[in-house]
Amino acid sequence: MLTCDQALExxxxxxxxxxxxxxxxxxxxxxxxxxxxxxxxTDFQALHTALQESAAAWTAEPPAALAQDVMAAVxxxxxxxxxxxxxxxxxRSWACAAAMLALVLLGGGVRLWLNGPLAGGGMSAGSAAAPxxxxxxxGAVAPQAAAPETEAESRAVSEDTVxxxxxxxxxxxxxxxxxxxxxASQESAAKEGAGAYSVSGGGGSSLLELESAPPETQSYxxxxxxxxxxxxxxxxxxxxxLGGSACYSVPADxxxxxxxxxADADVRxxxxxxxxxxxxxxxxxxxxAP
Amino acid sequence: METELVLVQRARQGSEExxxxxxxxxxxxxxxLALRMTGNPDDAAELCQEAFxxxxxxxxxxQGESAFSTWLYRLASNVCIDFLRREKRRAALSMTVSLxxxxxxxxxxxxxxxxxxxxxxxxxxxxxxxxxxxxxLSPEHRQVLVLRELEGLSYGEIARTLGLEExxxxxxxxxxxxxxxxxxxxxxxxxxxxxxxx
Numbered sequence: 100m101l102t103c104d105q106a107l108e109x110x111x112x113x114x115x116x117x118x119x120x121x122x123x124x125x126x127x128x129x130x131x132x133x134x135x136x137x138x139x140x141t142d143f144q145a146l147h148t149a150l151q152e153s154a155a156a157w158t159a160e161p162p163a164a165l166a167q168d169v170m171a172a173v174x175x176x177x178x179x180x181x182x183x184x185x186x187x188x189x190x191r192s193w194a195c196a197a198a199m200l201a202l203v204l205l206g207g208g209v210r211l212w213l214n215g216p217l218a219g220g221g222m223s224a225g226s227a228a229a230p231x232x233x234x235x236x237x238g239a240v241a242p243q244a245a246a247p248e249t250e251a252e253s254r255a256v257s258e259d260t261v262x263x264x265x266x267x268x269x270x271x272x273x274x275x276x277x278x279x280x281x282x283a284s285q286e287s288a289a290k291e292g293a294g295a296y297s298v299s300g301g302g303g304s305s306l307l308e309l310e311s312a313p314p315e316t317q318s319y320x321x322x323x324x325x326x327x328x329x330x331x332x333x334x335x336x337x338x339x340x341l342g343g344s345a346c347y348s349v350p351a352d353x354x355x356x357x358x359x360x361x362a363d364a365d366v367r368x369x370x371x372x373x374x375x376x377x378x379x380x381x382x383x384x385x386x387x388a389p
Numbered sequence: 390m391e392t393e394l395v396l397v398q399r400a401r402q403g404s405e406e407x408x409x410x411x412x413x414x415x416x417x418x419x420x421x422l423a424l425r426m427t428g429n430p431d432d433a434a435e436l437c438q439e440a441f442x443x444x445x446x447x448x449x450x451x452q453g454e455s456a457f458s459t460w461l462y463r464l465a466s467n468v469c470i471d472f473l474r475r476e477k478r479r480a481a482l483s484m485t486v487s488l489x490x491x492x493x494x495x496x497x498x499x500x501x502x503x504x505x506x507x508x509x510x511x512x513x514x515x516x517x518x519x520x521x522x523x524x525x526l527s528p529e530h531r532q533v534l535v536l537r538e539l540e541g542l543s544y545g546e547i548a549r550t551l552g553l554e555e556x557x558x559x560x561x562x563x564x565x566x567x568x569x570x571x572x573x574x575x576x577x578x579x580x581x582x583x584x585x586x587x
Binding site: 107108110111112115117139142143145146147149150151152153154156157158159160161162165166168169170172173174176317318374376377378 | 405408409412413416417420421424425428430434437438441442443445446467470471472474475515516519520534537538539541543544559560562563564566567569570573579
């Protein structure tokens with residue numbers, strides 16, 4: 100027997116033709132005995148109809164000048180798609196994380212993490228093994244395909260450079276699903292993926308491909324690097340491995356609170372990955388949480 | 390006529406001309422999405438522009454894991470939701486400042502001339518009521534309803550666009566509909582459960 104709460108979801112799904120026969124039967128059974136849900140179904144049907152009718156009313160051609168305005172902004176940006184990536188990350192020194200990674204690699208060897216093709220919704224699978232990869236000897240895991248292998252010119256190759264490639268994953272892994280606040284899964288699971296991932300060590304700027312970690316099209320309200328060893332519990336948020344560091348994608352208000360609490364931490368609020376009003380911020384903890 | 394793939398490759402290498410062609414091809418759909426999300430043509434145009442600019446800057450990251458237009462659509466959806474959340478914060482701030490007891494009481498009493506239990510709303514009034522209802526929802530609820538009902542995306546497509554599990558999408562849509570229904574009931578724009586038209 101369905102509860103009214105369960106019925107609510109099924110009434111809604113029925114409108115969208117997303118109910119299985121079995122669920123439909125269960126729903127009918129509930130509706131026969133529940134007047135409140137029958138009324139709800141009538142209301143939802145009316146809303147559904149009204150919304151569909153409105154769709155036509157809310158269709159319009161874009162203003163004539165839109166394309167021109169876009170291209171004017173594109174020209175004004177004065178960066179090419181690849182140039183902007185390099186500029187953004189040269190402004191920040193990731194020496195801390197890079198140095199840690201170099202130590203780890205030199206000291207403990209590199210463990211590559213190979214994963215099979217990633218299904219769209221199954222990113223939490225395989226994370227059970229992730230804790231073992233988070234010990235001191237773990238290498239950098241490529242969280243998501245960073246850049247095509249052909250873009251070699253954007254990787255600085257020197258004796259300090261380590262290039263980690265995972266192979267075998269077939270093309271086109273789906274983007275990792277953004278952690279959903281309503282789902283309790285993958286709390287501090289690392290997200291693995293296929294792709295090239297390179298780090299240049301030494302004291303200069305490095306090319307850690309941060310954008311290969313969290314969802315690709317996301318902009319952040321800022322990027323915060325906390326001091327090494329800071330004891331902050333971010334286990335409720337999606338965690339990605341970046342070099343030897345854990346980075347967390349947190350809601351903007353959490354990000355703001357952290358920047359205030361850690362006044363002398365490293366905050367980056369400029370660059371092409373930053374949109375001041377974005378809903379999430381990125382927090383980097385140089386020490387991996389087990 | 391060049392394929393999207395060729396245009397994207399050229400645009401990635403810096404060809405503004407190729408990108409302009411991509412803009413022309415996609416602006417209708419992206420503008421439509423922004424308009425349905427915000428209900429406002431000026432906001433929609435601005436957000437559309439922001440989405441394309443983000444796409445230009447982010448082209449280096451685009452892997453071809455989906456069609457460019459799909460990637461762009463997802464980007465635009467993010468731009469819209471960020472905007473709605475900012476607006477919501479702004480509105481919440483100004484509301485706490487301006488709403489006093491008297492004004493609140495007045496709002497509750499105001500009879501809605503359009504409401505009559507025995508009369509069906511005219512379509513244009515219904516459309517406006519629905520628009521008001523959508524605007525009153527949380528950004529997340531508005532987003533899923535727009536994508537499902539106005540953009541016609543399936544649960545699976547919505548899940549992929551938003552990076553959510555399908556179960557979450559299903560649940561969120563149900564709650565969004567409930568919120569919309571409750572809002573319309575509270576503003577007197579809805580006859581609860583009386584409509585017998587199937």
